[in-house]
Amino acid sequence: MEIIVKAFVRANDTVTIICPACKAAKNAAVGAFRNKSHYLKVRCPCETVFTVHLDFRQHYRKETELPGTFKSINPPGMGGEIVVKDVSVSGVGITIPGMHTVEKGYTLLLNFALDDKKQTRLSKEVVVQSVQGNMIGCRFIERQAYEKELGFYLKF
Numbered sequence: 001m002e003i004i005v006k007a008f009v010r011a012n013d014t015v016t017i018i019c020p021a022c023k024a025a026k027n028a029a030v031g032a033f034r035n036k037s038h039y040l041k042v043r044c045p046c047e048t049v050f051t052v053h054l055d056f057r058q059h060y061r062k063e064t065e066l067p068g069t070f071k072s073i074n075p076p077g078m079g080g081e082i083v084v085k086d087v088s089v090s091g092v093g094i095t096i097p098g099m100h101t102v103e104k105g106y107t108l109l110l111n112f113a114l115d116d117k118k119q120t121r122l123s124k125e126v127v128v129q130s131v132q133g134n135m136i137g138c139r140f141i142e143r144q145a146y147e148k149e150l151g152f153y154l155k156f
Contacts, residue, residue, distance in 0.1 A: 003050040004039075008060050021048040030054055061088040062154050068112025070096070073125065075106065084112050089151060091126065091139040102136055104128050110138070120149045 007015045013031030018024070024044055033040070038054045055061070066084040078101065086093040092110065096102065106128045114120040126138035 003048075004053055005050055006053045006055055008055045009034075015052075015054060017042060017052055019044040019046060019048055020050055022046040060154060061086045061093070064115070066112045066115060068094075068110060070094070070111075071109045072102070073107040073109055078102075082110065082112070084110070085135070087150070087154070089154060091129070091137065092124070094136050094138060095134045096136065097134065100134070102128060102131060104131055107141075108138065114149065114153050116149075116153050118149075120153070122147065122150065 003020055005018065005020055007017055009015050009030055013029060013034065015028055015030050017026050017028055022044060024046065030040075033054055034056060038056065040052045040054065041049065042052050043049050063086050064084050066087075068082045068084055069079065070082045071079040080096060080100070082094045082096055084092050084094050094110065102108070108126050108128065110122075110124045110126055112122055114122065125141040127141060128136055129139050130137040
């Protein structure tokens with residue numbers, strides 16, 4: 001079975017690669033791969049071979065499993081349960097269980113709580129950027145993009 005490790009590329013085009021077996025960490029310059037392959041085969045000194053997926057996203061995306069709800073604003077009418085699968089300062093990835101009719105360009109209102117100590121509740125308007133089956137990528141609407149609580153949550 002192939003092991004794939006995701007690594008977030010910093011603004012200076014460097015990344016910290018962590019071996020999934022021995023947890024050894026190594027910093028590497030990866031700017032040369034920005035417009036090429038984002039997958040690298042790596043062999044650790046402990047002899048573990050794994051693939052690193054370089055994530056060149058503008059903002060760090062934190063993986064989550066946060067239950068919540070959505071309501072469609074444009075077009076109006078639909079709503080239901082969601083699971084927030086990942087979150088960044090600029091958007092979220094959500095799943096909608098079962099069948100849905102959400103499409104790219106829809107405006108949704110998402111309500112969910114962070115799993116921080118305060119169980120911070122967020123209500124965010126988003127625009128759907130991508131739909132792949134039940135996985136939906138959303139961008140926060142600009143005027144609501146940054147919240148202090150969300151920024152703090154993403155750092156820890």
